[in-house]
Amino acid sequence: MKINTAIESFDEPLYLESGRILESFELAYETYGELNEDKSNAIVVFHALTGSHHVAGRYEGDRKAGWWDPMVGDNKPIDTTKFFVICVNVLGSCFGSTGPMSGKNPLRLKFPVITISDMVASQMKLFGRLGIKKAYAVIGASMGGMQALCVSIEYPKFTDRVIMLASTYATQAWAIAFNRLAMEGIIRDERFKNGEYEKGDFKEEGLYGFAIGRMAGHISFLSPASMDRKFGRNYVATDGLYELFGRFEVERYMQYNGYSFAKRFDPLSYLYIIKAMNIFDATRNYDSLAHSLAHIESKMTLISFKEDKLFRPREMEEIRDTLVDIGKGDLVEYVCIDSDYGHDAFLVEYEKFDFYVKRAL
Amino acid sequence: MKINTAIESFDEPLYLESGRILESFELAYETYGELNEDKSNAIVVFHALTGSHHVAGRYEGDRKAGWWDPMVGDNKPIDTTKFFVICVNVLGSCFGSTGPMSGKNPLRLKFPVITISDMVASQMKLFGRLGIKKAYAVIGASMGGMQALCVSIEYPKFTDRVIMLASTYATQAWAIAFNRLAMEGIIRDERFKNGEYEKGDFKEEGLYGFAIGRMAGHISFLSPASMDRKFGRNYVATDGLYELFGRFEVERYMQYNGYSFAKRFDPLSYLYIIKAMNIFDATRNYDSLAHSLAHIESKMTLISFKEDKLFRPREMEEIRDTLVDIGKGDLVEYVCIDSDYGHDAFLVEYEKFDFYVKRAL
Numbered sequence: 125m126k127i128n129t130a131i132e133s134f135d136e137p138l139y140l141e142s143g144r145i146l147e148s149f150e151l152a153y154e155t156y157g158e159l160n161e162d163k164s165n166a167i168v169v170f171h172a173l174t175g176s177h178h179v180a181g182r183y184e185g186d187r188k189a190g191w192w193d194p195m196v197g198d199n200k201p202i203d204t205t206k207f208f209v210i211c212v213n214v215l216g217s218c219f220g221s222t223g224p225m226s227g228k229n230p231l232r233l234k235f236p237v238i239t240i241s242d243m244v245a246s247q248m249k250l251f252g253r254l255g256i257k258k259a260y261a262v263i264g265a266s267m268g269g270m271q272a273l274c275v276s277i278e279y280p281k282f283t284d285r286v287i288m289l290a291s292t293y294a295t296q297a298w299a300i301a302f303n304r305l306a307m308e309g310i311i312r313d314e315r316f317k318n319g320e321y322e323k324g325d326f327k328e329e330g331l332y333g334f335a336i337g338r339m340a341g342h343i344s345f346l347s348p349a350s351m352d353r354k355f356g357r358n359y360v361a362t363d364g365l366y367e368l369f370g371r372f373e374v375e376r377y378m379q380y381n382g383y384s385f386a387k388r389f390d391p392l393s394y395l396y397i398i399k400a401m402n403i404f405d406a407t408r409n410y411d412s413l414a415h416s417l418a419h420i421e422s423k424m425t426l427i428s429f430k431e432d433k434l435f436r437p438r439e440m441e442e443i444r445d446t447l448v449d450i451g452k453g454d455l456v457e458y459v460c461i462d463s464d465y466g467h468d469a470f471l472v473e474y475e476k477f478d479f480y481v482k483r484a485l
Numbered sequence: 486m487k488i489n490t491a492i493e494s495f496d497e498p499l500y501l502e503s504g505r506i507l508e509s510f511e512l513a514y515e516t517y518g519e520l521n522e523d524k525s526n527a528i529v530v531f532h533a534l535t536g537s538h539h540v541a542g543r544y545e546g547d548r549k550a551g552w553w554d555p556m557v558g559d560n561k562p563i564d565t566t567k568f569f570v571i572c573v574n575v576l577g578s579c580f581g582s583t584g585p586m587s588g589k590n591p592l593r594l595k596f597p598v599i600t601i602s603d604m605v606a607s608q609m610k611l612f613g614r615l616g617i618k619k620a621y622a623v624i625g626a627s628m629g630g631m632q633a634l635c636v637s638i639e640y641p642k643f644t645d646r647v648i649m650l651a652s653t654y655a656t657q658a659w660a661i662a663f664n665r666l667a668m669e670g671i672i673r674d675e676r677f678k679n680g681e682y683e684k685g686d687f688k689e690e691g692l693y694g695f696a697i698g699r700m701a702g703h704i705s706f707l708s709p710a711s712m713d714r715k716f717g718r719n720y721v722a723t724d725g726l727y728e729l730f731g732r733f734e735v736e737r738y739m740q741y742n743g744y745s746f747a748k749r750f751d752p753l754s755y756l757y758i759i760k761a762m763n764i765f766d767a768t769r770n771y772d773s774l775a776h777s778l779a780h781i782e783s784k785m786t787l788i789s790f791k792e793d794k795l796f797r798p799r800e801m802e803e804i805r806d807t808l809v810d811i812g813k814g815d816l817v818e819y820v821c822i823d824s825d826y827g828h829d830a831f832l833v834e835y836e837k838f839d840f841y842v843k844r845a846l
Binding site: 141142143144233236237294295296297298300301302304305307308309311312313314332333335336337339340342343347348351352354355356357365366367368369371372374375378379382395396399402403405433436 | 502503504505594597598655656657658659661662663665666668669670672673674675693694696697698700701703704708709712713715716717718726727728729730732733735736739740743756757760763764766794797
């Protein structure tokens with residue numbers, strides 16, 4: 125599999141949904157496989173909140189492969205012997221694309237709020253530069269699914285196939301509440317300095333409040349049942365049961381993941397991306413979900429996971445039902461995967477859903 | 486209804502489950518109604534994590550009544566014209582009973598870890614002083630339910646009727662994980678000063694990390710469905726949609742409740758009480774749940790709430806099933822209330838469960 129990583133600069137303004145303007149911007153992206161001659165074999169993968177453009181394969185020295193490695197590669201469900209796969213780091217993120225800490229004079233809290241539509245609009249400019257007028261398919265899970273839905277509504281001619289997993293047409297209160305924990309944790313941490321920290325300040329020791337917010341995130345990605353299976357009531361062997369700070373294994377897991385994440389992700393980027401997710405609403409600017417979805421021309425494959433509480437099956441079912449109601453039922457395939465992994469299922473139980481992805485392609 | 490509030494001092498050691506000893510201790514408690522001549526009409530109510538002995542009625546000038554006011558009072562489900570109701574502030578708490586910040590030289594982080602059994606043992610000493618050898622019934626929800634279960638196992642002759650709501654025989658990973666957010670928030674907050682803060686330090690401005698932990702608690706008490714109903718995607722009218730710190734109503738609710746709670750509850754007490762909940766396990770010291778429950782002689786009324794994820798119906802069902810398995814099926818009545826309020830239901834949907842409480846009494 126041929127992997128290519130690059131950064132593309134745009135010296136042109138990006139008009140944001142908020143009315144603000146990004147005078148120029150950069151996008152980091154990665155591609156897998158080769159674009160065919162008529163540029164008709166591109167599959168766009170959209171990443172989730174903390175993901176990056178590094179979907180598959182390993183960089184030299186890497187312990188872990190890209191975040192969706194089991195899905196993307198030679199002879200894998202998204203088969204790079206046939207398709208040219210591209211993933212772009214979203215605007216606002218911290219892996220090379222323009223965000224609040226980019227550049228020599230980062231905008232920090234003056235960086236404009238960006239939306240899912242803005243993320244997609246910026247990527248469309250990149251696809252244009254690469255000569256991809258029409259993608260074979262677009263696919264995304266969680267926040268990636270929001271971008272995929274956005275493409276289907278705002279760029280209905282861009283692709284014939286849209287695949288959305290573990291996502292929604294509008295973020296609901298439960299997910300917003302979890303995001304608030306991270307937001308509150310970050311802004312209340314003294315070391316955040318109201319956004320005036322230095323790059324690298326948290327490399328050795330992550331922002332505590334951010335780590336706690338991320339721990340909350342880990343709860344929201346799982347389900348009570350998957351936690352039972354994963355941790356049960358196992359207690360850390362070296363901790364005392366009657367020590368106030370003795371820990372169950374689930375607590376050690378949260379600490380480990382929370383603090384290590386806070387060292388490698390930028391807190392300002394996190395604030396901006398969860399904001400984009402929170403305010404995502406495919407019905408905005410339309411009278412109703414029906415009016416919004418009426419633009420859709422692509423075949424939609426919607427995949428939910430039964431115990432996902434962040435983006436519940438019933439939210440996807442509303443998309444399906446609405447498409448049926450407006451006479452577009454032939455365009456939609458909906459499947460609810462029986463999994464008790466919660467939201468995390470799209471990164472865990474590949475064998476339960478990869479069939480539907482392959483079929484859609 | 487006659488209300489009486491008092492504090493009782495015990496100048497005798499309390500031998501704790503951990504092996505440590507409290508040389509002396511105090512218990513704050515409140516009673517409602519009158520104890521009859523043969524002292525046979527006492528109903529013990531056990532409070533939950535953040536509750537107090539103030540179950541019902543209003544203190545002068547109070548805006549809000551006690552935490553279970555719809556349940557306890559004259560001609561209410563727990564009828565104080567017939568019964569003498571007593572509730573004791575648990576050991577470790579901050580409403581008058583001995584806890585980590587009690588006394589002139591508070592023990593702070595040197596206060597011993599207490600368990601649900603310790604809480605119950607201390608209360609038994611109080612009931613003894615009041616001449617209550619046998620209670621008409623004991624009842625508790627959430628952590629109160631743990632105390633009720635503990636009574637049924639460790640003091641099987643103390644009462645003929647035990648009522649447990651929204652509780653468990655052993656706290657599971659999902660609940661422990663939420664408690665970790667609060668623990669982490671408190672200990673990482675600089676103003677916590679490793680427990681060396683002064684009483685009153687947080688009266689004006691609560692500990693941020695504690696407030697965030699409490700916000701997480703509020704998520705865990707609700708369910709996605711009840712949040713949809715309560716908040717939906719309503720946005721705070723005075724906040725801008727494209728302001729980074731603009732808020733949805735659910736976020737305002739969390740902030741309001743989190744920060745106001747952090748002003749009135751002691752963070753050290755919170756650490757000790759969630760620790761007691763986390764390590765609660767009715768099977769400890771026994772080979773199995775069956776061996777533990779074999780001690781039970783009281784009629785058990787178990788009430789779960791369908792969408793409660795902290796203490797799930799299946800945890801109560803395990804108690805029921807185990808009692809049936811060991812030939813004590815005639816002692817147990819189990820009901821799962823159809824509510825989507827989540828754990829909070831026991832403080833909200835009284836009309837759905839008060840019938841079962843009345844019947845059990």
